Amino acid sequence: MSGLRILVPIKRVIDYAVKPRVNRAQTAVETANVKHSMNPFDELSIEEAVRLRERKVPVSEIVAFSAGPPKSQDILRTAMAMGADRGIHVVVEDKDPQLEPLGVAKLLKKVVDEQKSNLVILGKQSIDDDAAQTGQMLAGLLNWPQATQASKVQVEGETVTVTKEVDGGVETVRAKLPMIITTDLRLNEPRYASLPNIMKAKKKPLEKKTLKDYELDAAPRLKTIKVTEPPPRKGGVKVEDVDGMISKLKELGAL
Amino acid sequence: MATSSRFVASLRRTALSPRASPCIKRIRPVTQVRWTGSTSATSEPHQPDAKGTVKGGPAPAKAVKFTSEMYPEIQRNSKFTNLSEEHVKYFKDMLGSESAVVESFSKDASEDIEPYNSDWMRKYRGHAKLVLKPATTEEVSRILKYCNDNMLAVVPQGGNTGLVGGSVPVFDEIVINLQRMDKIRSFDEVSGILVADAGVILEVADNFLAEKKHIFPLDLGAKGSCQIGGNVATNAGGLRLLRYGSLHGNVLGIEAVLPDGTVIDDLLELRKNNTGYDIKQLFIGGEGTIGIITGISILCPQRSPAVNVAYFGLESFEHAQKAFRAAKNQLSEILSAFEMMDGRTQKLLNKATGKKLPLEGEHPFYCLIETSGSNTDHDSEKLQNFLENVMETEIVSDGVVAQDQTQMGELWSCREGVSEALGHWGGVYKYDLSLPIADMYDLVNDVRDRLTEVGLVGDDDSHPVVDAVGYGHMGDANLHLNVPVRRYDKEVEKQLEPYVYEWVQKKNGSISAEHGLGITKKPYIGYSRSDTMIKLMKQIKNLYDPNGIMNPYKYI
Numbered sequence: 102m103s104g105l106r107i108l109v110p111i112k113r114v115i116d117y118a119v120k121p122r123v124n125r126a127q128t129a130v131e132t133a134n135v136k137h138s139m140n141p142f143d144e145l146s147i148e149e150a151v152r153l154r155e156r157k158v159p160v161s162e163i164v165a166f167s168a169g170p171p172k173s174q175d176i177l178r179t180a181m182a183m184g185a186d187r188g189i190h191v192v193v194e195d196k197d198p199q200l201e202p203l204g205v206a207k208l209l210k211k212v213v214d215e216q217k218s219n220l221v222i223l224g225k226q227s228i229d230d231d232a233a234q235t236g237q238m239l240a241g242l243l244n245w246p247q248a249t250q251a252s253k254v255q256v257e258g259e260t261v262t263v264t265k266e267v268d269g270g271v272e273t274v275r276a277k278l279p280m281i282i283t284t285d286l287r288l289n290e291p292r293y294a295s296l297p298n299i300m301k302a303k304k305k306p307l308e309k310k311t312l313k314d315y316e317l318d319a320a321p322r323l324k325t326i327k328v329t330e331p332p333p334r335k336g337g338v339k340v341e342d343v344d345g346m347i348s349k350l351k352e353l354g355a356l
Numbered sequence: 357m358a359t360s361s362r363f364v365a366s367l368r369r370t371a372l373s374p375r376a377s378p379c380i381k382r383i384r385p386v387t388q389v390r391w392t393g394s395t396s397a398t399s400e401p402h403q404p405d406a407k408g409t410v411k412g413g414p415a416p417a418k419a420v421k422f423t424s425e426m427y428p429e430i431q432r433n434s435k436f437t438n439l440s441e442e443h444v445k446y447f448k449d450m451l452g453s454e455s456a457v458v459e460s461f462s463k464d465a466s467e468d469i470e471p472y473n474s475d476w477m478r479k480y481r482g483h484a485k486l487v488l489k490p491a492t493t494e495e496v497s498r499i500l501k502y503c504n505d506n507m508l509a510v511v512p513q514g515g516n517t518g519l520v521g522g523s524v525p526v527f528d529e530i531v532i533n534l535q536r537m538d539k540i541r542s543f544d545e546v547s548g549i550l551v552a553d554a555g556v557i558l559e560v561a562d563n564f565l566a567e568k569k570h571i572f573p574l575d576l577g578a579k580g581s582c583q584i585g586g587n588v589a590t591n592a593g594g595l596r597l598l599r600y601g602s603l604h605g606n607v608l609g610i611e612a613v614l615p616d617g618t619v620i621d622d623l624l625e626l627r628k629n630n631t632g633y634d635i636k637q638l639f640i641g642g643e644g645t646i647g648i649i650t651g652i653s654i655l656c657p658q659r660s661p662a663v664n665v666a667y668f669g670l671e672s673f674e675h676a677q678k679a680f681r682a683a684k685n686q687l688s689e690i691l692s693a694f695e696m697m698d699g700r701t702q703k704l705l706n707k708a709t710g711k712k713l714p715l716e717g718e719h720p721f722y723c724l725i726e727t728s729g730s731n732t733d734h735d736s737e738k739l740q741n742f743l744e745n746v747m748e749t750e751i752v753s754d755g756v757v758a759q760d761q762t763q764m765g766e767l768w769s770c771r772e773g774v775s776e777a778l779g780h781w782g783g784v785y786k787y788d789l790s791l792p793i794a795d796m797y798d799l800v801n802d803v804r805d806r807l808t809e810v811g812l813v814g815d816d817d818s819h820p821v822v823d824a825v826g827y828g829h830m831g832d833a834n835l836h837l838n839v840p841v842r843r844y845d846k847e848v849e850k851q852l853e854p855y856v857y858e859w860v861q862k863k864n865g866s867i868s869a870e871h872g873l874g875i876t877k878k879p880y881i882g883y884s885r886s887d888t889m890i891k892l893m894k895q896i897k898n899l900y901d902p903n904g905i906m907n908p909y910k911y912i
């Protein structure tokens with residue numbers, strides 16, 4: 102085998118430190134003028150791909166892929182500054198119907214075929230819709246083995262060993278390439294994009310495509326009825342002293 | 357959307373704690389004190405709101421030596437009355453509620469009082485037996501009038517994060533702590549004017565403003581603990597002075613109480629007002645020596661939606677200056693901070709906290725720049741061009757750019773964490789100086805050489821000095837010369853003072869750029885101010901505080 106051909110799909114989402122707000126019409130979340138960044142789980146995926154190469158696992162190529170608005174270019178450049186070799190951007194305008202996990206998975210299948218990828222590293226979920234389905238669906242469509250919620254990845258020849266985070270502990274699984282891995286928080290600590298690498302990333306190839314190029318019917322199957330914010334936290338009250346606290350707790354029925 | 361994973365914040369924090377935690381504290385709207393438990397923190401602030409014992413800090417507050425023992429030349433002024441049970445009873449009756457009075461008079465409450473007695477640097481410690489926490493301006497007025505009538509000395513206290521020993525008593529002065537005056541009174545979204553009680557914590561005020569897309573025109577490392585009244589009383593400068601200017605310009609009005617109980621109600625919300633002497637300016641930077649600030653009105657700018665942060669490694673201080681010039685030139689109106697840290701500072705930060713530094717390898721100097729603007733595309737383009745330029749011309753040797761808010765917070769913590777980290781070994785001699793930028797760093801080298809020559813610097817416990825380092829608000833020509841030590845030591849102090857002050861005087865600098873005078877700098881004001889100026893200042897002090905009860909033994 103000539104080496105790993107890694108595909109890393111990444112998504113542009115509202116920065117995770119930003120508190121999202123629902124629009125007035127309650128149909129979606131406000132995105133205009135809101136800081137966007139790469140989905141944090143996807144940062145871990147890129148980092149892991151780059152680390153595999155740094156650990157001298159034979160990696161012939163790391164391709165970062167994103168389907169999303171024109172600005173997704175920024176996160177693709179970031180991915181390349183972190184170490185991806187090139188990028189593919191399927192432009193989905195904000196006004197176009199948005200992709201659902203199944204649509205993305207179908208698209209990714211075509212990309213995998215086109216790019217002859219043999220390892221796909223995805224985030225276990227994206228923090229905007231929290232669907233946590235794409236990796237699994239892609240594995241299904243490709244009929245490849247999958248290891249979800251990875252906290253450690255080891256590659257030896259054709260064999261990949263993944264430590265997964267499961268409730269209350271870890272589980273270690275092993276499979277042969279090609280395969281799908283989804284990443285979890287403990288996997289690694291993503292690096293900063295350094296200045297020299299940001300410069301280099303500007304010169305790396307970034308291919309622009311459309312859904313049409315992949316002849317994909319990605320019409321949404323779900324309709325969003327309503328989006329609401331969680332109920333606001335009720336303000337606390339201050340009590341003067343211990344007696345005050347006890348009577349307050351009694352009043353609230355906590356005692 | 358909503359989403360558990362968006363609030364993976366907490367999860368991520370446990371998962372990646374070295375990377376994620378400080379920034380989350382920084383950016384997310386939290387109100388807890390920022391440094392609580394964030395590092396090993398031997399310099400854990402003596403937070404008054406830490407009920408009873410001082411949290412976190414390994415060495416108990418008791419280990420801080422009494423100011424009166426360390427500086428025996430300062431004598432208690434016998435004109436002040438000794439506190440009696442009668443006084444305490446008076447205050448208890450007046451303030452009513454239990455939480456408003458802490459006293460170790462009728463009972464042993466020294467544990468409870470300790471946090472109010474010792475300062476953030478663990479350098480100064482007073483003997484106060486009474487702490488009062490008024491909740492209204494009216495109460496402040498009644499307290500001060502009574503103290504003035506009875507010749508009881510007082511110390512106004514905010515978040516007790518001041519760095520010149522101004523916020524703690526020397527002898528038995530009564531501490532008047534403003535923490536219960538914590539209400540935001542009003543905010544006008546059109547003018548951007550905030551009116552609030554003096555005891556509102558800076559970070560709380562800023563989070564409130566963030567909700568309204570505005571920003572407090574001051575930011576500093578102690579934001580989770582310091583109070584806006586304390587900020588005004590010290591005329592704090594901080595991280596964004598470069599952009600938003602000084603409090604002398606942004607504070608539009610003040611409500612304050614004079615020692616005789618007079619309430620000065622000058623809470624104007626006017627940008628322009630040329631009607632006579634601008635008395636409020638005396639309270640800005642007055643350090644509690646002429647009255648207690650109870651409320652402020654302040655002009656708050658629109659918060660910039662597009663913020664970028666970059667962190668560089670540089671070959672020399674020369675290069676840092678070149679980078680500053682390039683930043684001013686090419687980033688111009690979007691440049692909102694330019695901070696400098698020498699390599700030693702960053703190394704000590706890493707040693708004290710275990711924090712991994714953003715750049716591989718070591719560099720003699722580091723700079724952090726921040727841009728804030730209204731248009732992401734415009735800013736990014738400018739920043740990209742700037743970055744390309746400084747890389748190509750080899751002004752900077754290496755650098756990173758934050759790709760998201762988490763990384764921004766991380767990069768900022770390399771600067772903001774310094775103050776606390778340097779306290780890790782036991783103490784820090786701190787000098788906060790205004791100097792011509794070109795000469796700024798020479799002082800650090802000179803001081804290090806001087807301390808090294810006499811054998812005070814070393815790696816083990818037999819040497820009091822850990823190192824002499826420099827960092828600061830380069831954009832404002834403001835150097836923080838810090839000498840982290842294993843213990844406060846007269847020998848070290850003798851080498852440093854008046855040497856540092858003489859050095860600064862020769863360059864026509866200021867011996868206190870932003871931290872103020874307090875007790876530390878009081879004897880040295882003559883290095884930066886003429887006799888005439890000092891005389892005028894004394895006249896003002898005597899005019900407003902004829903009995904001298906306000907924060908005695910300090911300032912001038």
Ligand SMILES: Cc1cc2nc3c(=O)[nH]c(=O)nc-3n(C[C@H](O)[C@H](O)[C@H](O)COP(=O)(O)OP(=O)(O)OC[C@H]3O[C@@H](n4cnc5c(N)ncnc54)[C@H](O)[C@@H]3O)c2cc1C
Nearest residue numbers: 514515516517518522583585586589592593594644649870
């Ligand atoms: C980690 C750290 C970083 C810092 N960074 C900066 C910085 O970048 N720039 C800078 O300028 N400073 C900085 N400081 C010092 C700064 O002066 C204080 O943090 C802050 O401004 C003081 O606010 P405070 O509420 O803690 O006041 P305190 O420390 O409680 O009091 C400071 C002085 O003001 C007086 N005072 C307090 N409240 C009132 C009031 N309501 N009325 C009248 N007098 C009052 C006190 O008597 C005392 O003299 C830093 C401090 C720390 C610990």
